Each structure stands twice: as C-alpha cells, then as structure tokens.
Amino acid sequence: MLDLAHRLAKLLEPWFLQHQRDLAWRRTRDPYAIWVSEIMLQQTRVDTVEQYYGKFLERFPDIGTLAAADESEVLAAWSGLGYYRRARLLHAGARHVAASHGGKVPDDPELLRQIPGVGRYTAGAIASIAFERPTALVDGNVARVLSRLQAIEDPKLQEAGAPGHWTMAQQIVQAGPPRVLAQALMELGATVCTPLGPRCEGCPVRSECQALAKGLQTTIPRPKQRAPSPRDDLWAVAVRRNGRVLLEQRANDGLLAGMWCLPLIERKITDRAGAPPRAIAEVTGVKVKSVEALTEPVKHVFTHRVWMLWPCRGEAAVVDVSHMSGYEDGPGRMWIAPGERPRGGIPKVTEKVLERLGY
Numbered sequence: 001m002l003d004l005a006h007r008l009a010k011l012l013e014p015w016f017l018q019h020q021r022d023l024a025w026r027r028t029r030d031p032y033a034i035w036v037s038e039i040m041l042q043q044t045r046v047d048t049v050e051q052y053y054g055k056f057l058e059r060f061p062d063i064g065t066l067a068a069a070d071e072s073e074v075l076a077a078w079s080g081l082g083y084y085r086r087a088r089l090l091h092a093g094a095r096h097v098a099a100s101h102g103g104k105v106p107d108d109p110e111l112l113r114q115i116p117g118v119g120r121y122t123a124g125a126i127a128s129i130a131f132e133r134p135t136a137l138v139d140g141n142v143a144r145v146l147s148r149l150q151a152i153e154d155p156k157l158q159e160a161g162a163p164g165h166w167t168m169a170q171q172i173v174q175a176g177p178p179r180v181l182a183q184a185l186m187e188l189g190a191t192v193c194t195p196l197g198p199r200c201e202g203c204p205v206r207s208e209c210q211a212l213a214k215g216l217q218t219t220i221p222r223p224k225q226r227a228p229s230p231r232d233d234l235w236a237v238a239v240r241r242n243g244r245v246l247l248e249q250r251a252n253d254g255l256l257a258g259m260w261c262l263p264l265i266e267r268k269i270t271d272r273a274g275a276p277p278r279a280i281a282e283v284t285g286v287k288v289k290s291v292e293a294l295t296e297p298v299k300h301v302f303t304h305r306v307w308m309l310w311p312c313r314g315e316a317a318v319v320d321v322s323h324m325s326g327y328e329d330g331p332g333r334m335w336i337a338p339g340e341r342p343r344g345g346i347p348k349v350t351e352k353v354l355e356r357l358g359y
Contacts, residue, residue, distance in 0.1 A: 001167070001168060001171065002171055004149075004150075004168075004208065005168060005171035005172045005174075005175050006171075006175045007208055008149070008172055008175075008205055008208060009172050009175035009176040009181055010175075010176070011204045011205045011207075011208070012172070012176075012180075012181055012184040012185070012188065012204060012205065013176050013177065013180050013181060013184065014204075015184065015188075015204035016180055016181075016183060016184035016187055016188075017180065019187075019191075020183065020184075020187055021046075021187070021191070023046065023050070024037075024050065024053055024054060025037035025053065026183065029130055030130070031105035031107075031126055031130035031131065032062060032063050032105055033057060034125070034126055034129050034130045035090075035093075035105060035118075035122070035126050035130075036053065036056060036057065036090065037049065037053055038122050038125045038126065039086050039089070039090050039117065039122070040052060040053060040056075040081065040086070042083070042086060043082075043083055043303065044081060044082065044083070046190075048081070049081075052077075052078070052080070052081050055077065056077050056078070059073075059077050060074070060077065062103070063094045063097050063098055063103045063104075063105070064098060064103050066090070066091060066094040067091075067094040067095045067097070067098035067099075067103070069091070071088065071091060071258070071344075072342075072343050072344035072345075073343075073344075074087050074088075074090070074091045075087055075088075075258070075259065075344045075345055076343060076344050076345035077345075078345070079344075079345030079346060079347065079348075080345075080347075080348050080351075082347070082348060083303075084256065084257065084258070084259060084347065085257070086117065088257075088258075089116050089117025090117055092116040092117065093115040093116045093117045093118060096114075096115050096116055097115060105126065105130070107127060107130075107131040107133060108127075109123045109124060109127045109133065109135045110123075112126055112127060120137075121137050121138060121139050121160075123135070124136050124137030124138075124169075124182070125137045125182065127178075128173055128178040128179060128181075128182035129178075129179050129182055129183060130179075132177065132178050132179050133178060134170070134173045134174040134178045135170075135173065135178065135182075136166050136167075136169035136170035136173060137169060137173075137182055137185075137186075138160050138161075138165045138166055138169050139160055139186070139189075140160055140189075141185075141186055141188075141189025141190050141193075142160070142165070142169060142185045142186060142189055143158060143159060143160040143162070143165050143221070144158075144189050144193060144195065144221055145185060145188050145189045145193045146164075146165045146168050146169065147165075147211075147220050147221045148193060148198070148209055148210075148211035148212070148216075148217055148220050148221075149205065149208060149209050149210065149211070150164075150168075150210055150211075151210035151211045151213075151214055151216055151220065152164075152220065152221075153216070153220060153222075155221070155222045158220070158221035158222065169185065172185065188203070188204070188205070196218075197218075198217050198218070200212050200217055229301070229302075229304055229305050229306050230304075230305050230306070231305075231306045231307075231308060232266075232305065232306070232307050232308065233266070233267040233297075233308045233310065234264045234265060234266060234267055234307060234308070234309055234310065235264065235265040235266075235267050235271070235274065235275035235293075235309075235310050235311075235312050236261075236262045236263075236264060236298070236309040236310065236311050236312070236353045237262055237263045237264070237265060237274075237275050237280055237283075237284070237312055237313075237314055238262060238311065238312070238313045238314065238353075238354075238357045238359070239263065239280065239284055239286050239288060239314045239316060240313060240314065240315055240316060241286075241315075241316040241335060243337060243338070244335035244336055244337050245262070245335065245336060245354075245357070245359055246262075246263065246284060246286065246333065246334075246335055247260045247261065247262060247333070247334055247335075247336055247342060247346075247350075248260070248261060248262075248263050248284070248332060248333050249261075249332040249333070249342075249344075255302060255305070255307075256347050256349070258344075259344070259345075259346065259347045259350070260334075260341075260342040260344060260345070260346045260350065261346070261347065261349075261350045262350060262353055262354070263280070263283050263284050264309070265279050265280065265283055267308075267310050272293070273291060273293055274291035274292060274293035274312035274313075274314070275291060275312055275314070276291075277289075277291060277314065280314050286316050287316070287317040288314035288315055288316055288317060289315050289316070289317040290314065290315045291312055291313065291314045292312060292313045292314075293310065293311075293312040294310070294311040294312065294313075294356065294357070296356075297309055297310045297311075298310075298311065298349065298352045298353050298356060300348075300349040300352070307349065309349065309352075309353055311353050311356050311357050313357065336359070338358065338359050339359070
C-alpha cells in the first residue's frame with residue numbers, strides 16, 4: 001500500500017499543478033479563509049459557493065470580526081446558501097478560536113477538531129492546505145477515488161469513514177507536498193473520477209486503477225439505495241394587514257432554525273381553499289376575515305425531507321389592535337412591506353414563496 005501511495009503522489013502532483021480549477025480559496029494560505037470555504041462547500045456546489053465566498057469574507061475578513069458579529073448578521077450573509085446550521089457552527093467556531101486560541105487558527109489537527117463544526121475531514125483540509133501538515137482528509141469524492149483505485153467492492157469499505165481510506169490518504173499526503181496532494185485527491189474526484197461517467201481517459205492515475213483494469217469503474221462504488229424522503233404538505237400563510245405581511249422567526253432547533261419564515265400550518269387533505277381561519281388565528285394570534293389559496297405549491301428539498309408549501313393569503317380582520325399584540329412587531333415576529341426583508345435574512349424557500357405571493 002505504501003508503494004502505491006508513493007506512485008499515486010508522483011502522478012497526482014504534476015497533474016494538479018497543471019489542471020486545477022482557478023478557485024478563490026486556492027489563492028490563499030489564510031487558514032480562516034480556507035476554513036470558511038470548506039464549511040461553505042459542504043453539500044453545496046462550487047459555482048454556488050463562488051457567489052458567496054468573496055462577499056462573506058468582505059463582511060467578515062477575519063476571525064475577530066466574525067466572532068464579534070451578531071448571529072443575525074452571520075445568517076444574513078449566509079442567506080441563500082442553505083443548511084444554516086453550518087453558519088451557526090462557523091460562528092460558534094470563530095468565538096471558540098477567539099477565546100481559546102487568541103483568534104489564531106491552530107495548526108494541530110487535534111486542536112482543530114475541538115472547534116465547533118470542524119470534523120475530521122475539515123480538520124484535515126485546514127491542516128494540510130493551510131499549514132502543509134501531512135494530514136489525511138477523506139470525503140465522498142476522495143472515497144470514490146480510493147475505492148476505484150483499489151477496486152474495493154465491499155460497500156462498507158467504500159464509505160468515507162472506512163479506516164482503509166484514511167490510511168491510504170494519509171500515506172499519499174505524506175509522500176509529497178500535503179497542500180498539493182490533498183487538493184489533488186479532491187479535484188480528481190470532483191472533475192475526473194465522477195460518480196457517473198468517470199473520464200478515465202483523462203485520469204492521471206489510470207495506470208494504477210484496478211477498477212479500470214477490471215472494467216468496474218462504473219459499478220464502484222455501489223450506488224446507495226435511499227428510501228424516499230418524507231414529504232410535508234404545509235400552508236405557507238401570508239397574513240396581510242395594511243399592505244404588510246407577517247413573518248415569524250422559527251424556533252432555535254429543527255429545520256430553518258432561527259430563520260424568518262411565513263407561518264406554516266399543516267395542510268390536510270380536506271383543506272382546499274387555504275388554511276382554516278381558526279388555525280391561522282391559533283398559530284399567529286391574528287384573526288383573518290378571508291383566505292385565498294394559490295393553486296401551485298412551492299417545492300423545497302432538504303437533505304432528508306421534502307416540503308411542499310402551499311401559499312395562501314389571509315386578510316387580517318379589522319379589530320382594535322391596541323388589545324392584540326399579534327398585530328404588532330415584537331420578539332420573533334414582524335410585518336414587512338413588499339420587497340422588505342428582515343435584518344437576519346430569509347431562507348431561499350421563504351424567498352420563493354414571497355415571490356409567488358408578490359412580496
């Protein structure tokens with residue numbers, strides 16, 4: 001295995017230096033900037049991250065700035081990237097580094113893993129790319145590359161957490177410049193050794209690939225059989241008053257934790273004309289005199305769940321608002337005008353529904 005790792009390193013280094021994509025986070029050695037990029041890239045496409053990475057660093061150029069910011073500011077800068085738990089953990093991680101390491105990202109992988117939101121892979125990425133520490137990193141892309149190179153057919157041994165992958169990755173990054181080799185493994189999986197239709201003709205390590213030699217490159221790794229994601233059908237209620245619509249801040253746990261959204265109410269099969277006025281009043285504290293439902297839902301796919309949000313409008317009843325706190329702004333609720341958005345930003349799914357409703 002050690003001989004294979006050295007042969008792979010010799011082939012990967014010149015290939016990466018010649019063929020790597022020009023990405024903003026590859027033009028820096030700043031461990032904070034590399035950390036930000038790695039968190040953004042989790043479960044998010046590179047082209048999407050490119051739209052947010054520079055702007056985020058302009059707003060929070062260093063750990064001290066991020067650590068001192070309010071969570072609402074961080075979420076606003078993250079708005080649209082999705083998976084907002086990452087933003088909260090990055091924020092908590094910055095505060096940890098500010099408090100425990102004087103604002104300086106540690107180069108020790110074990111210390112890195114003590115930072116909130118930094119797991120084994122992210123610690124390896126920061127240590128190897130920012131600090132040239134020979135530290136293994138294995139994500140789905142790297143696991144696929146190593147599984148094919150060694151023609152690993154056991155699905156359990158193909159997983160990113162398989163010990164054999166971490167041993168091989170460690171040996172590879174020790175066989176040359178860790179910064180180059182760590183990124184080369186990731187780049188190979190992202191651009192050449194792809195899940196479907198791997199471009200073996202352009203692979204720098206094709207001579208070492210046992211899967212290619214055995215004609216197994218399209219069957220390794222074995223496709224995962226995933227159960228259908230649970231589906232929730234919900235009314236997304238636009239309660240309107242004097243041209244404004246009500247937004248509520250979700251609880252601090254669960255999907256879209258702490259984000260500003262339209263009130264959501266379970267949509268029952270018998271509900272066709274919109275959310276029942278009684279249910280709207282119970283959820284929002286606001287009585288409505290009429291409800292109008294739009295015909296088409298807004299679909300939003302989370303990692304393990306699907307939301308079908310059915311927009312509907314409800315006109316607030318004319319009442320003596322001085323006796324009803326639900327009609328005023330307050331903690332966790334606000335009335336916004338068309339085009340207005342909360343300081344903390346809104347998730348993409350809320351933006352979709354508001355656009356459908358003309359807000």
